[in-house]
Amino acid sequence: MSFVSSLESAWARSDSMLCVGLDPDPSRLPAPLAGRPDAIFSFCRAIVDATAGFACAFKPQIAYFAAARAEDQLEALIAHIHRAHPGTPVILDAKRGDIGATAEQYAREAFERYRADAVTVNPYMGLDSLEPWLAWRDRGVILLCRTSNPGGSDLQALDVGGERLFERVARLAAGSWNISGQVGLVVGATFPAELARVREIVGDLPLLVPGIGAQGGDVEATVRAGGRRMIVNSSRAILYAGGGEEFAAAAAGAARATRDALRDALHEALARR
Amino acid sequence: MSFVSSLESAWARSDSMLCVGLDPDPSRLPAPLAGRPDAIFSFCRAIVDATAGFACAFKPQIAYFAAARAEDQLEALIAHIHRAHPGTPVILDAKRGDIGATAEQYAREAFERYRADAVTVNPYMGLDSLEPWLAWRDRGVILLCRTSNPGGSDLQALDVGGERLFERVARLAAGSWNISGQVGLVVGATFPAELARVREIVGDLPLLVPGIGAQGGDVEATVRAGGRRMIVNSSRAILYAGGGEEFAAAAAGAARATRDALRDALHEALARR
Numbered sequence: 445m446s447f448v449s450s451l452e453s454a455w456a457r458s459d460s461m462l463c464v465g466l467d468p469d470p471s472r473l474p475a476p477l478a479g480r481p482d483a484i485f486s487f488c489r490a491i492v493d494a495t496a497g498f499a500c501a502f503k504p505q506i507a508y509f510a511a512a513r514a515e516d517q518l519e520a521l522i523a524h525i526h527r528a529h530p531g532t533p534v535i536l537d538a539k540r541g542d543i544g545a546t547a548e549q550y551a552r553e554a555f556e557r558y559r560a561d562a563v564t565v566n567p568y569m570g571l572d573s574l575e576p577w578l579a580w581r582d583r584g585v586i587l588l589c590r591t592s593n594p595g596g597s598d599l600q601a602l603d604v605g606g607e608r609l610f611e612r613v614a615r616l617a618a619g620s621w622n623i624s625g626q627v628g629l630v631v632g633a634t635f636p637a638e639l640a641r642v643r644e645i646v647g648d649l650p651l652l653v654p655g656i657g658a659q660g661g662d663v664e665a666t667v668r669a670g671g672r673r674m675i676v677n678s679s680r681a682i683l684y685a686g687g688g689e690e691f692a693a694a695a696a697g698a699a700r701a702t703r704d705a706l707r708d709a710l711h712e713a714l715a716r717r
Numbered sequence: 718m719s720f721v722s723s724l725e726s727a728w729a730r731s732d733s734m735l736c737v738g739l740d741p742d743p744s745r746l747p748a749p750l751a752g753r754p755d756a757i758f759s760f761c762r763a764i765v766d767a768t769a770g771f772a773c774a775f776k777p778q779i780a781y782f783a784a785a786r787a788e789d790q791l792e793a794l795i796a797h798i799h800r801a802h803p804g805t806p807v808i809l810d811a812k813r814g815d816i817g818a819t820a821e822q823y824a825r826e827a828f829e830r831y832r833a834d835a836v837t838v839n840p841y842m843g844l845d846s847l848e849p850w851l852a853w854r855d856r857g858v859i860l861l862c863r864t865s866n867p868g869g870s871d872l873q874a875l876d877v878g879g880e881r882l883f884e885r886v887a888r889l890a891a892g893s894w895n896i897s898g899q900v901g902l903v904v905g906a907t908f909p910a911e912l913a914r915v916r917e918i919v920g921d922l923p924l925l926v927p928g929i930g931a932q933g934g935d936v937e938a939t940v941r942a943g944g945r946r947m948i949v950n951s952s953r954a955i956l957y958a959g960g961g962e963e964f965a966a967a968a969a970g971a972a973r974a975t976r977d978a979l980r981d982a983l984h985e986a987l988a989r990r
Contacts, residue, residue, distance in 0.1 A: 507822035549780035570868025595843025604875040
């Protein structure tokens with residue numbers, strides 16, 4: 445089954461556009477887990493199990509595991525998601541980008557070692573840097589397009605002959621780069637007008653949208669701009685909703701509230717049309 | 718000591734612009750090492766020890782270690798280089814790129830866990846994505862500018878208002894982004910005219926130049942274009958110069974020949990001026 449088909453099933457089954465981002469900051473783990481050798485895995489597993497009913501996907505961010513020498517815990521976490529919540533796609537947020545034989549190794553890391561269903565990739569090196577990823581036909585390749593940070597404008601907003609660089613990336617991603625229907629795009633919720641522009645360019649391509657929650661993106665504006673086929677990520681606002689014994693219940697409450705807010709915003713946006 | 722000072726000392730001491738790239742492809746390890754649990758470390762250590770006399774730097778490519786679950790071997794390798802060849806900078810080729818708290822974790826991975834002296838970083842997300850790296854003042858941050866692959870042109874060669882995107886990156890890297898003298902650039906040897914253009918823009922910024930050897934870049938043209946302050950990388954042509962018992966001696970021979978070719982080309986280029 446292709447990544448996009450899996451995602452469509454997950455959207456339908458969960459009735460949710462929420463993706464729970466798994467960014468386990470060692471300095472913010474709940475007190476009851478602190479000091480345990482598997483604290484990162486235990487924390488993330490508890491979050492996953494508490495929020496799975498409200499999420500269309502999970503997105504572990506590899507840097508948090510790598511900085512903590514916890515690659516084994518990341519492997520165990522993704523295996524747990526596949527086992528306990530089958531059909532919920534795992535997007536490995538790694539923002540890799542390299543060429544040829546090296547890109548093949550990165551693809552093996554993400555898809556074979558970690559068994560991710562999709563991965564985030566940086567497009568700066570062009571089409572031949574994407575091909576080793578696209579060779580894994582049942583996996584998704586989600587390209588950075590318009591990122592949620594202020595500095596994203598430094599290069600992405602440059603005019604490249606009548607369109608901005610991120611618009612060119614969107615056009616390529618929906619066109620000649622999307623050889624086999626595996627491509628999605630990262631577009632930040634912090635720039636709703638640009639999200640709307642990307643949606644206009646790419647039709648029904650899946651969009652991974654970070655920036656709501658802790659980064660301040662507005663749910664209603666995001667949904668009006670990006671429509672239905674979005675994977676809307678929230679990490680810190682869910683992970684750290686509560687810090688003590690009840691952290692998982694607090695995360696579930698935050699995930700449910702975000703799922704509901706996204707759903708209400710979608711119904712309202714559709715009703716307006 | 719800053720990265721650039723370390724590099725200047727290493728250039729002077731080694732009288733070499735050669736950087737030996739450590740891309741240990743598991744399918745190409747020499748027969749005598751095959752099957753050993755520490756084969757990757759043993760292979761790279763032997764290459765390092767055989768070539769250190771001819772190199773100004775080493776550049777391990779992290780994907781090869783990560784795909785093979787060999788992060789511990791990468792740690793051991795870099796520790797070995799620091800111990801056995803002190804003063805020879807280690808550039809971790811990771812091409813990371815992310816924002817805020819996540820970029821801080823990637824910087825911890827590269828600089829604290831692996832103890833790299835410098836790292837390669839993708840500039841697509843802009844200045845605020847670089848700041849967490851630049852906070853490590855004694856380390857180098859080497860930004861992708863003009864990569865050596867054909868697809869590099871897809872975005873990097875786009876006209877962004879009178880200059881190409883890679884020229885803009887070069888201008889920013891030599892100007893407002895180079896807050897504290899830590900920045901270098903990756904410019905492929907496969908496009909000598911563009912290498913010359915980058916050199917014109919950035920003055921004496923260090924350039925990391927992949928693409929000679931297996932990728933076909935020409936040594937004389939590279940040196941004429943990029944001048945003295947280059948870290949010219951060769952990986953496969955050195956690592957796999959010989960495949961049997963004598964792989965380390967073959968690598969040393971290839972490294973010496975490349976060092977000499979670079980040195981001769983530099984002398985010739987300087988004599989012509």
